[in-house]
Amino acid sequence: MKHSVGRILSTVAVALCCALPMGQWRAEAAETVRINGSGSALYVMKPLIKAYAKAHPEVRIEMEKPLGSSGAIKALLAGALDLAASSKVLKAEEVTQGAISREYGRMPLAIVTGKKVPKTNITTRELEDIYSGKVKTWPNGEPVRLVLRPDADIDTKILEGLSPAMGKVVKEAHSRHGMIVAVTDPESDEAVVKTSGSLGAAALPALLVERTPLNVLTLNGVKPTVKSLANGTYPLAKDIRFITTKHTSSAAHKFIDFVASPQGRAIAEKAGVLVTAEGKKGP
Numbered sequence: 001m002k003h004s005v006g007r008i009l010s011t012v013a014v015a016l017c018c019a020l021p022m023g024q025w026r027a028e029a030a031e032t033v034r035i036n037g038s039g040s041a042l043y044v045m046k047p048l049i050k051a052y053a054k055a056h057p058e059v060r061i062e063m064e065k066p067l068g069s070s071g072a073i074k075a076l077l078a079g080a081l082d083l084a085a086s087s088k089v090l091k092a093e094e095v096t097q098g099a100i101s102r103e104y105g106r107m108p109l110a111i112v113t114g115k116k117v118p119k120t121n122i123t124t125r126e127l128e129d130i131y132s133g134k135v136k137t138w139p140n141g142e143p144v145r146l147v148l149r150p151d152a153d154i155d156t157k158i159l160e161g162l163s164p165a166m167g168k169v170v171k172e173a174h175s176r177h178g179m180i181v182a183v184t185d186p187e188s189d190e191a192v193v194k195t196s197g198s199l200g201a202a203a204l205p206a207l208l209v210e211r212t213p214l215n216v217l218t219l220n221g222v223k224p225t226v227k228s229l230a231n232g233t234y235p236l237a238k239d240i241r242f243i244t245t246k247h248t249s250s251a252a253h254k255f256i257d258f259v260a261s262p263q264g265r266a267i268a269e270k271a272g273v274l275v276t277a278e279g280k281k282g283p
Helices: 001-020 022-029 039-055 067-078 091-096 125-133 156-161 164-175 185-194 204-208 224-231 248-261 262-270
Strands: 033-039 059-063 085-087 100-113 144-149 198-203 215-219 237-244
Touching: 033 039, 033 067, 033 248, 039 059, 039 085, 039 185, 039 198, 039 204, 039 237, 039 248, 039 262, 059 085, 059 248, 067 085, 067 237, 085 156, 085 248, 100 156, 100 204, 100 224, 125 164, 144 164, 144 185, 156 237, 185 198, 198 204, 237 248, 248 262
Parallel strands: 033 059, 033 085, 144 198
Antiparallel strands: 085 237, 100 198, 100 215, 100 237
């Protein structure tokens, strides 16, 4: 009798497997990795996820609209994410709560304008004059419209670090009424594109991966490229690091290992990242 029941159950199990469409069966069996983070970091993730999915169809990677570095780390610590791609250094309290940082690389932060702004190069002194409000128009007479990021945003801190004067005038710009303040990287990029006479900043992956139609300025005559960042001639850089916890799944760690592999590094560098992490032997 026991053998008969066993044979019946085995037959039912096989029948259920065969009855499921192949795509549905794979979806049920797939491991899921949930990723979020800063907008610029997620731009880089897009080609990496595409390449990884091709080699590992058994893994499903989910990536929604960017929560930002802080939001993604909070979601990770709450168990709502498996991995955060962050542009900011962990806070002491985040480390205490179990966040673990793995450095990956740096991205040039480009000074950008709308396509119609008649400008190809900008100097640090010009930026200081624009952010202070001393210079209010472009050479063609069009008003300059700054697209700012929140006070505590990493992009704001990077611009403030360009010079002692920038540290002061960027704060002054935030204190003026009627300023455009974009919360996320995609929102900032969109605001620069749509605002007449705009001036803002965008990470290089926004231009290379998203193909955002922006006018990219050289800064003091230097182009914002991976090469100029590597040789130290371009001063503005935004970090990218992976944040995990002790609960992060093996599937998520395998994806990080792929990102650090020769194939992953090549993809990231093409997307605008100067990879500084130690390389892996293979995917």
